[in-house]
Amino acid sequence: MKKYIPNCLSIFNLISGLIGTVLALDGQLVLAACAVFTGTIFDFLDGFLAKLLAAQSLVGKQLDSLADIITFGMVPGCMMYMLIQQYETCKYRPYAALFLVICSALRLAKFNVDDRQTHHFIGMPTPANAILIATLPMMIHRAAYPSLVHFLTQPLVLPLLTIALSYLLVSPITFIAFKVKSIGFSDNKFQYIFIVLSIILITFIKLEGVFFSICLYIFLSILYTFQKKEK
Secondary structure (H helix, E strand, C coil), X not given: CHHHHHHHHHHHHHHHHHHHHHHHHCCCHHHXXXXXXXXXXXXXXXXXXXXXXXXXXXXXHHHHHHHHHHHHHHHHHHHHHHHHHHHCCCCCHHHHHHHHHHHHHHHHHHHHHCCCCCXXXXXXXXXXXXXXXXXXXXXXXXXXXXXXXXXXXXXXXXXXXXXXXXXXXHCCCEEECCCCCCCCCCCCHHHHHHHHHHHHHHHHHCHHHHHHHHHHHHHHHHHHHHHHHHC
């Protein structure tokens, strides 16, 4: 039975995505964001248990990606579409959100056939992208930092953010991963810096800390890419 456990968790991830899609299209964006976070937990557990139980399979790999395209592609796309629609006067700008779904599908397809992505990622991982987008309606609803909310809801900010995130998904930028070969600081300084600063951010500014942690992840990954090129 143990070989079916990871696949069941992938299905729970898919269910989270399906629920999140319905909630997003119904305008319940905070609940849709919660569905993304729930799907992220299932996505982590299915991969973790597949390795722990030695239950990895080709079917499981494909099922995981198919679930991810819904939870980390379709739901963020729907959420961003609804957000842009709320704060933009141009009726065409919300369609920029479609690029998130398309680029997420391309990102996942490339990951499945790219053997280089074992200790790092090429292109922004879809869960990181989805988490960043999921924090947006929650931050706007919470309004703990009015100036940040005011900036995010200005015309063109969300559409431009959407285009930037879509590009990062399929970009050649090397994003740091946490499958490390050793625990030495010199080999994993970007990972350690990210972990320490993220803990500080989330501890002191809570939900907004999650948003800025993903922004930090993007920034550190760009630095990591330039460092690799220099070598």
